[in-house]
Amino acid sequence: MHPNRSFFTRILLFFATATITTIVLYRNGERWLRSLLLYLSTADWARQTATSFPPAWQVASRFIAGETSQDAIRVSQEVNQLGLSVTLNYLGESVDTPKDAAAAREAIIQLMQQIHQYGVNATVSVKPTQLGIHISPDIVHENLQQLLTAAEKYDTRIRIDMEDSHVTDTTLNLYRRLRDEDQFGHRVGIVIQAYLYRTEADIQALIQEGAWVRLCKGAYKEPHELAFPEKADTDANFLSLSKQMLSEESRRRGMYPCFATHDEKLIRAIIQHARQEQIDKNAFEFQMLYGVRRDLQQEMSTEGYRVRVYIPYGTAWYPYFMRRLAERPANLYFFLSNLVR
Ligand code: FDA
Numbered sequence: 001m002h003p004n005r006s007f008f009t010r011i012l013l014f015f016a017t018a019t020i021t022t023i024v025l026y027r028n029g030e031r032w033l034r035s036l037l038l039y040l041s042t043a044d045w046a047r048q049t050a051t052s053f054p055p056a057w058q059v060a061s062r063f064i065a066g067e068t069s070q071d072a073i074r075v076s077q078e079v080n081q082l083g084l085s086v087t088l089n090y091l092g093e094s095v096d097t098p099k100d101a102a103a104a105r106e107a108i109i110q111l112m113q114q115i116h117q118y119g120v121n122a123t124v125s126v127k128p129t130q131l132g133i134h135i136s137p138d139i140v141h142e143n144l145q146q147l148l149t150a151a152e153k154y155d156t157r158i159r160i161d162m163e164d165s166h167v168t169d170t171t172l173n174l175y176r177r178l179r180d181e182d183q184f185g186h187r188v189g190i191v192i193q194a195y196l197y198r199t200e201a202d203i204q205a206l207i208q209e210g211a212w213v214r215l216c217k218g219a220y221k222e223p224h225e226l227a228f229p230e231k232a233d234t235d236a237n238f239l240s241l242s243k244q245m246l247s248e249e250s251r252r253r254g255m256y257p258c259f260a261t262h263d264e265k266l267i268r269a270i271i272q273h274a275r276q277e278q279i280d281k282n283a284f285e286f287q288m289l290y291g292v293r294r295d296l297q298q299e300m301s302t303e304g305y306r307v308r309v310y311i312p313y314g315t316a317w318y319p320y321f322m323r324r325l326a327e328r329p330a331n332l333y334f335f336l337s338n339l340v341r
């Protein structure tokens with residue numbers, strides 16, 4: 001097909017999907033819309049269309065520091081100046097060659113070197129599928145080992161983000177293996193997702209291990225057999241898991257809980273629980289995404305709570321951006337109206 005025609009067809013497909021999406025939203029509610037957007041986040045044709053269309057980046061950049069590590073360092077310095085710490089993420093996922101996984105590893109090592117050089121208060125978050133988990137367990141393990149060696153050299157820490165449930169077990173195994181091998185102390189942490197039924201058992205084990213854990217709700221499309229279909233159940237599970245992470249047993253074992261959410265009601269409930277249990281404000285932290293609820297980030301920090309902002313950067317922004325759209329339908333209207341303009 002002629003390249004212009006092919007591009008035109010893709011644009012048409014994209015807008016058709018967006019229109020259907022809006023209709024679906026009105027007829028069937030947010031759950032369908034979320035599923036559709038999460039499907040689009042993994043569809044190659046949609047990625048190609050969106051990323052070859054400059055206005056899309058303009059909207060996506062609300063959530064992303066920029067395309068280069070210099071952009072990431074500059075934005076991190078601004079965030080640090082507000083009294084908030086940072087975790088930086090070099091965007092990229094679902095890599096399927098060892099060469100691409102090694103390139104991502106090198107980019108992340110360079111990032112750690114810059115964090116050190118500029119004295120930025122930042123850790124690093126990485127995705128297992130970016131470092132080769134789909135290629136082989138040895139490749140991802142070796143890449144992460146090299147990252148941990150660099151983390152030691154540049155005095156920072158690495159958190160392994162949690163992706164969809166196909167890799168939950170492998171990711172947890174990988175985390176445990178690295179932690180047990182980590183001769184430098186606990187420089188590696190993990191993420192778990194409140195929407196999965198299995199997470200209650202996982203958190204109990206991680207408490208016993210004194211792990212460094214980020215709890216989030218979960219951002220991927222999961223079947224009902226594995227995850228709560230109702231958001232209210234995920235929210236309730238998040239609070240219950242948070243309380244477990246703040247228990248006396250958890251503190252005795254050395255867990256440092258990180259609560260990743262912008263849900264103000266939930267944050268207030270966690271604070272209320274911590275106050276009741278007389279838990280020091282420095283014994284845990286809240287984490288939020290760059291570009292989301294900046295007012296709340298600042299408010300929590302002003303109240304004396306530790307706040308860390310997750311700041312992504314890089315050119316592979318499409319799937320990350322689509323998950324942000326799926327989390328909040330209002331973002332989609334904003335996105336579409338900008339595209340039309
Ligand atoms: P919820 O969806 O209930 O939203 C509460 C309020 O927050 C909304 O009313 C709105 O005001 C605001 N809000 C939330 N999302 C927004 C958005 N995209 N745009 C604008 N406003 C928004 N997931 C995962 O599966 N694996 C991971 O490793 C991580 N890592 C991670 C790190 C950090 C620091 C954060 C904050 C989140 C993650 N997540 C994640 C994503 C997480 O699972 C979840 O999808 C989002 O945080 C949205 O859920 P909330 O808990 O914020 O609440």
